[in-house]
Amino acid sequence: MALMLKNARLIDPQIGLDEVADILIRDGKIVEVGQNLTMEKGVERDLAGKIVVPGLVDLHVHFRDPGQEQKEDIASGSRAAAHGGFTAVCTMPNTSPVVDDAVAVEYVKARAAAVGKCRVIPSGACSKDLKGEVLSDMGDMYQHGVPVFTDDGHGIQDAGMMRRVMDYANQFDTVIMVHCQDDSLVADGQVNEGVASTRLGMVGWPAEGEELEIARDIALCRLTGCPLHIQHITTKRGLELVAAAKAEGLPVTCEVTPHHLFLTEDDIDEAYDTALKVNPPLRTAADAAALAAGVVDGTVDALATDHAPHTDWEKDREFELAPFGMTGLETSLGLVLTNLVRAGVIDYGRMVQAMAVAPREILRQEPVKIETGSTADLTVIDPEAAWTVEVGDFYSKANNSGFIGAELVGRATDVYVGGYATMEDGVVVE
Amino acid sequence: MAFNHKHLIDITEYSADDIMTILETAKNFKQVNERRIKKVPTLKGFTVVNMFNEPSTRTRSSFEIAEKRLSADSLNFGGSSTATVKGESLVDTVKTLCSYKIDCIVVRDRWAGVPRKIADVSGVSVIDAGDGKHQHPTQALLDLYSIWEEKGSFDNLHVGVVGDISHSRVCGSLIPALKIMGCEVTVIAPPTLLPARPDILGADHVTSNLDEALPELDVVYMLRIQRERFEGAPYPNLREYNLLYGLTEERDKLLKPDACVCHPGPINRGVELDSFMADHPKRSIILDQVYAGVLVRMAALYLLLGGSNDGIDA
Numbered sequence: 001m002a003l004m005l006k007n008a009r010l011i012d013p014q015i016g017l018d019e020v021a022d023i024l025i026r027d028g029k030i031v032e033v034g035q036n037l038t039m040e041k042g043v044e045r046d047l048a049g050k051i052v053v054p055g056l057v058d059l060h061v062h063f064r065d066p067g068q069e070q071k072e073d074i075a076s077g078s079r080a081a082a083h084g085g086f087t088a089v090c091t092m093p094n095t096s097p098v099v100d101d102a103v104a105v106e107y108v109k110a111r112a113a114a115v116g117k118c119r120v121i122p123s124g125a126c127s128k129d130l131k132g133e134v135l136s137d138m139g140d141m142y143q144h145g146v147p148v149f150t151d152d153g154h155g156i157q158d159a160g161m162m163r164r165v166m167d168y169a170n171q172f173d174t175v176i177m178v179h180c181q182d183d184s185l186v187a188d189g190q191v192n193e194g195v196a197s198t199r200l201g202m203v204g205w206p207a208e209g210e211e212l213e214i215a216r217d218i219a220l221c222r223l224t225g226c227p228l229h230i231q232h233i234t235t236k237r238g239l240e241l242v243a244a245a246k247a248e249g250l251p252v253t254c255e256v257t258p259h260h261l262f263l264t265e266d267d268i269d270e271a272y273d274t275a276l277k278v279n280p281p282l283r284t285a286a287d288a289a290a291l292a293a294g295v296v297d298g299t300v301d302a303l304a305t306d307h308a309p310h311t312d313w314e315k316d317r318e319f320e321l322a323p324f325g326m327t328g329l330e331t332s333l334g335l336v337l338t339n340l341v342r343a344g345v346i347d348y349g350r351m352v353q354a355m356a357v358a359p360r361e362i363l364r365q366e367p368v369k370i371e372t373g374s375t376a377d378l379t380v381i382d383p384e385a386a387w388t389v390e391v392g393d394f395y396s397k398a399n400n401s402g403f404i405g406a407e408l409v410g411r412a413t414d415v416y417v418g419g420y421a422t423m424e425d426g427v428v429v430e
Numbered sequence: 431m432a433f434n435h436k437h438l439i440d441i442t443e444y445s446a447d448d449i450m451t452i453l454e455t456a457k458n459f460k461q462v463n464e465r466r467i468k469k470v471p472t473l474k475g476f477t478v479v480n481m482f483n484e485p486s487t488r489t490r491s492s493f494e495i496a497e498k499r500l501s502a503d504s505l506n507f508g509g510s511s512t513a514t515v516k517g518e519s520l521v522d523t524v525k526t527l528c529s530y531k532i533d534c535i536v537v538r539d540r541w542a543g544v545p546r547k548i549a550d551v552s553g554v555s556v557i558d559a560g561d562g563k564h565q566h567p568t569q570a571l572l573d574l575y576s577i578w579e580e581k582g583s584f585d586n587l588h589v590g591v592v593g594d595i596s597h598s599r600v601c602g603s604l605i606p607a608l609k610i611m612g613c614e615v616t617v618i619a620p621p622t623l624l625p626a627r628p629d630i631l632g633a634d635h636v637t638s639n640l641d642e643a644l645p646e647l648d649v650v651y652m653l654r655i656q657r658e659r660f661e662g663a664p665y666p667n668l669r670e671y672n673l674l675y676g677l678t679e680e681r682d683k684l685l686k687p688d689a690c691v692c693h694p695g696p697i698n699r700g701v702e703l704d705s706f707m708a709d710h711p712k713r714s715i716i717l718d719q720v721y722a723g724v725l726v727r728m729a730a731l732y733l734l735l736g737g738s739n740d741g742i743d744a
Binding site for chain 2: 193194195197198199200201202203204206270271272313316317318319320321
């Protein structure tokens with residue numbers, strides 16, 4: 001059946017598109033883009049005042065499925081993704097069991113096909129059981145459709161093992177994504193080492209614990225030639241290392257989360273709000289400003305949420321005993337629209353680049369463009385919608401957002417995946 | 431003087447006036463403690479729970495004595511013997527306790543921020559008796575009381591705090607409290623035992639040279655070396671710690687004639703203090719601090735719970 005999206009402002013920096021026009025979709029593909037399009041029969045949506053962009057992709061989410069479905073599962077996580085405007089996500093492998101072989105990959109793909117509301121691209125572990133000791137079944141997983149590998153949640157501590165991972169991976173068209181954390185420096189670190197750790201009397205998680213591994217992994221990228229993606233980068237100096245690697249011509253990319261852009265260690269006060277306990281920790285205001293500058297100048301390739309759902313009872317406890325992580329899928333776009341686009345820091349084109357184009361490139365996915373022949377994965381944005389982040393509005397099972405109460409302007413209203421609506425008028429389609 | 435606090439959790443929420451009110455109230459309680467019948471009906475009918483989720487002897491005894499002398503009913507609730515061991519969350523434990531209709535929780539916990547969490551959940555007055563490496567406000571108040579009694583005022587006092595600053599909840603309250611009272615504070619420690627930002631606590635000067643710092647100080651506050659906490663030992667051995675940071679008899683000559691010595695206890699004799707200094711009749715006010723603990727805790731309980739005046743001025 002045909003679908004006509006009429007009168008929206010279409011923005012796609014890949015082809016220099018920014019104009020009000022219509023999109024005709026048939027069999028999951030864009031068949032025509034132009035003025036005053038007509039069709040014989042089909043569904044027509046008037047999107048006057050809205051913006052249509054290539055479908056957003058979040059390359060860093062935790063859906064906790066299999067194994068920790070009380071926090072989230074593929075059904076709820078993918079609905080949260082659709083609600084947040086995303087057409088695809090990359091799930092992290094730190095489930096139970098770990099996604100370190102093809103059986104686990106097939107489980108995630110099967111559940112996504114059965115109950116998913118977005119494309120679910122599983123990443124695979126680099127090492128068996130995320131232990132950093134023995135290689136995972138990388139080749140088998142790759143053949144089963146895993147495009148990228150990561151031991152997210154851990155840094156691979158042993159440099160020799162990290163080199164082996166990158167050397168081995170280099171036979172595939174893939175990228176190794178890294179959570180940079182030197183355990184000997186970070187240990188039981190809870191919050192940024194500095195003002196927050198001193199004021200709150202908790203073990204500090206020093207910036208250098210992250211920067212040291214970024215530097216090491218860039219060196220190993222140089223040694224092995226294997227593409228490297230730095231996950232959730234948080235510090236100014238870490239970003240400078242990435243900028244230097246890029247200038248040198250190394251295949252290095254990086255992502256930043258909305259919480260590291262829009263929250264700082266100063267937001268963690270005597271209330272010890274465990275929603276603000278994330279790994280890596282919230283850093284200084286100077287770091288956050290440097291990350292924003294990196295989004296502007298392109299040193300930061302992608303925005304990713306590190307959506308990390310937890311149950312209320314896991315988070316409602318002693319700060320030092322609460323798990324790390326906050327949710328992000330349903331607030332990311334609104335935060336970026338409000339704090340970066342409306343604020344004039346970046347334009348829509350740059351936003352699309354960081355939230356749709358670059359994530360697909362990093363994940364080795366076919367590009368989605370607003371032009372004839374492209375897959376119809378599209379996100380519709382109402383740039384004027386004013387809304388407040390409220391617990392009751394999440395499709396995620398979890399409420400551990402650090403942005404509850406935030407007043408935002410702009411959000412996704414409709415999402416199309418392969419021409420099918422996964423969200424319409426702000427409601428996930430069942 | 432107006433005193434409008436429900437909790438004693440974060441000393442930085444207290445003004446110099448608030449702190450002086452506590453110290454003066456504590457001084458008034460001295461006469462109760464020096465009678466033959468050491469009890470007033472001030473908190474009769476109030477129920478105070480001493481929730482000590484981490485081992486403590488002196489702080490808990492001091493609170494218990496303060497509560498008993500004020501006629502409060504107290505319940506000792508120890509973490510290891512209780513619900514937490516059975517898997518109950520802190521939040522559920524506190525809600526359960528509150529269902530007994532209690533008035534105050536005195537809490538010691540190994541994790542930072544727990545007293546605030548309990549205050550949010552319970553709605554009753556909460557006194558922090560030490561949380562993780564964060565704060566220990568009644569310790570700071572008893573230290574201030576002892577210094578005030580010894581020196582007569584806080585004017586132009588230079589206090590040196592020596593030892594394990596980074597693991598010390600005592601410092602988390604004491605250094606900000608000294609600053610609130612207008613003192614000059616020097617922190618003296620090996621770099622491995624300093625927090626990332628001592629200036630955030632309020633330290634005016636930071637040094638690792640005890641011998642250079644001592645001649646400037648009016649009060650030398652020696653911290654306990656918490657041997658049980660160390661992972662990846664921050665100094666080579668106790669002998670070397672004593673050599674560089676111990677307040678020894680030889681260092682007595684570096685002190686001002688009227689400088690006094692404090693310690694929060696328990697003392698590791700031969701490590702941070704030798705017996706000459708710990709028992710020095712003119713300098714050591716360590717046992718005065720212990721007594722001040724009872725006075726200050728009586729004052730805090732009285733002021734926070736708003737008990738009757740009966741018997742205090744009698």
